[in-house]
Amino acid sequence: MMLAILNIDWQTLTDATALGAIYALMAVGIGLVFGVLRLVNFAYGQLVMAGAFALALASQWGWPIWAAIVLCFVVVLVLSVLMDRLVFRPLRTQSPAIMLVATFAVAFLLESIALLWFGPLGKIASSFGTLNQPVTISGVDIRKITIVAIVVAAACLIALTLLLERTTVGLYMRASAMDFQTARLLGVRANRVIGTAVVISGALAAVVAIMLTVQTPLVTPDFAFRDTIIVLAGVVLGGMNRPVPATLGGFAIGFASGILGGALPTNQSQYLPTFLFAAVIVVLLVRPGGLFDRSHTVERV
Amino acid sequence: MKRALLALQELAAPALLVVVAALFGTVVSLSTQAYFTDALVSVAIVVALYTFIGNSGVLSFGHISFVAIGAWTAGVLSVPTGQKPAIMPNLAHFMRHWTTGNLASIALAGVIAGVCALIVAFPLMRLSGLAAGIATFGVLEITHNMLQYEERIGPGLNAFSSVPETTGLLQASVGTLIVIVIAFAYGRSRFGRLLRATREDPAAARAAGVSIYRQRLIAFTLSGILAGVAGGLYVHLLPVSTNSVYLDLTFITLAMLVIGGATSLWGAVVGALAVSALDSYLAIAENGASLFGLHYDLPAGTRVVVEGALMALVLIVRPSGLTGGREVRLWPRHRS
Numbered sequence: 105m106m107l108a109i110l111n112i113d114w115q116t117l118t119d120a121t122a123l124g125a126i127y128a129l130m131a132v133g134i135g136l137v138f139g140v141l142r143l144v145n146f147a148y149g150q151l152v153m154a155g156a157f158a159l160a161l162a163s164q165w166g167w168p169i170w171a172a173i174v175l176c177f178v179v180v181l182v183l184s185v186l187m188d189r190l191v192f193r194p195l196r197t198q199s200p201a202i203m204l205v206a207t208f209a210v211a212f213l214l215e216s217i218a219l220l221w222f223g224p225l226g227k228i229a230s231s232f233g234t235l236n237q238p239v240t241i242s243g244v245d246i247r248k249i250t251i252v253a254i255v256v257a258a259a260c261l262i263a264l265t266l267l268l269e270r271t272t273v274g275l276y277m278r279a280s281a282m283d284f285q286t287a288r289l290l291g292v293r294a295n296r297v298i299g300t301a302v303v304i305s306g307a308l309a310a311v312v313a314i315m316l317t318v319q320t321p322l323v324t325p326d327f328a329f330r331d332t333i334i335v336l337a338g339v340v341l342g343g344m345n346r347p348v349p350a351t352l353g354g355f356a357i358g359f360a361s362g363i364l365g366g367a368l369p370t371n372q373s374q375y376l377p378t379f380l381f382a383a384v385i386v387v388l389l390v391r392p393g394g395l396f397d398r399s400h401t402v403e404r405v
Numbered sequence: 406m407k408r409a410l411l412a413l414q415e416l417a418a419p420a421l422l423v424v425v426a427a428l429f430g431t432v433v434s435l436s437t438q439a440y441f442t443d444a445l446v447s448v449a450i451v452v453a454l455y456t457f458i459g460n461s462g463v464l465s466f467g468h469i470s471f472v473a474i475g476a477w478t479a480g481v482l483s484v485p486t487g488q489k490p491a492i493m494p495n496l497a498h499f500m501r502h503w504t505t506g507n508l509a510s511i512a513l514a515g516v517i518a519g520v521c522a523l524i525v526a527f528p529l530m531r532l533s534g535l536a537a538g539i540a541t542f543g544v545l546e547i548t549h550n551m552l553q554y555e556e557r558i559g560p561g562l563n564a565f566s567s568v569p570e571t572t573g574l575l576q577a578s579v580g581t582l583i584v585i586v587i588a589f590a591y592g593r594s595r596f597g598r599l600l601r602a603t604r605e606d607p608a609a610a611r612a613a614g615v616s617i618y619r620q621r622l623i624a625f626t627l628s629g630i631l632a633g634v635a636g637g638l639y640v641h642l643l644p645v646s647t648n649s650v651y652l653d654l655t656f657i658t659l660a661m662l663v664i665g666g667a668t669s670l671w672g673a674v675v676g677a678l679a680v681s682a683l684d685s686y687l688a689i690a691e692n693g694a695s696l697f698g699l700h701y702d703l704p705a706g707t708r709v710v711v712e713g714a715l716m717a718l719v720l721i722v723r724p725s726g727l728t729g730g731r732e733v734r735l736w737p738r739h740r741s
Binding site: 144190191194195198199200201202204205206208209210212213214215216217219220333336337340341344374375377378380381382384385388389392393 | 464528529531532533535536538539540542543544546547549550551553554656659660663664667707708709710712713714716717720721724
């Protein structure tokens, strides 16, 4: 009933869920690194962009799909490890503002390298074109990628939860996210935990790159840039400190922007960012610590 | 009296730097002069950012909205009446026949931007940390979105062409000096000191009876006014469009502030001028000019690559910025 009033059909609903799923993966990628490093990685979108260009090049060279996927993972992982070694590690002890601006610089750098290399018009990644075709389930046309995205995102999140809950390194990561100083005093190796977080976050970026290129095959230097901004807002909305709220925040904002895109009348759809960010501001005002934050503590003397 | 004189020394260094930059601008060729004018306007924007971010320690991504609002105000007020229908066909009725002079348009840019900043600050200044960062980012997104599609208040997706280009070297340097003096006066005032106290130790400041909310509100509004003035200068410099007062400008000005050293006025001025100088130098090098006896011919686009790398490098080597975030005095007092 409610859905019918808001002029939302199943099509919009599944698309919104798929967008939410992809954003949730990006949110985990950003949230994991934030947890251990207290670093908001603005250059995350550029990792996704690099992976997408790897896919585009692979499809241009006529590589088989598995090779394209391997190339994408290799490129993104190498880049994220380099980023950690060259930029994040020397700045680890600095204030969040300085680290944030450093990631701006890295984002700028990667985007302009892509611009120099591939030009502003970008390249087409067409290896996964078949996934874009629709299947009809009980009268609703759903693109295959929508289902794939939801399944892959769910699988990644389950695997990640298992890793965090059931392995030693997962325990270290959760401990570090809670209190890095104390964790280190208790014998958790900083470089190992941070390295693992960076690698996992890079792998997630590669997965996101694959799914986004299916949805938008045209890869330009600013690929995934806007998505990163929206996901960052979502992560803060959810609550940055812990992976689950961050993921939920990412999903929520993806889902909300999908639904808003479908529900707004066409003469107002250009104001989508206004509605979205107005909602973000309102939520932040009501719950500054995040939607899913239960503790509410302010330091007192 | 003596204290006031000593304090003025801290103002003298940044002001002198701006004057020197402006004087250099008068002796170079006309095409190079444009880079100097541009650099001076960025100093004004970065000093406006410093007034809030530097003193409060809260990162704001939203200040370029006030630059944009200032640019829109001054732009709408200064496009000649005869050309308004061509550039802004859907402009609201009451603005169609109303134009002001150059100075009035810049002053009103500050006023309108300040009012907007005050309205935004009422709810937003309750936030801090990342929540504040994202919320101010939301302000930037909303402003950008509205200015882009709301054609009753401006040219929408088009650029502000045919605004009289009055921001030459003189107007840019005088305007920037005024912005610096106001920022300095605020920093020396009771309010500036209270705000810096909340930056250093929020809990202690609160315990001493300082309202963090009120102090941030004042600083945010003031820096909104200054950003609006800078926007007014900007629209009189070149045809501003929504994309020239959006993400790129936000990032570059924040980078200028952090690279210079976010916690001092001197840092803001040095950072803005240093990054502008680098940017102009590389822009000239990209065009294949000879500089200092060396012939460069960089491929187009290298500029941003080099800038990104250098910025990251500066932050790694000197995380507290080029100036270390301290003020300087021209004649250091000798301690006995």
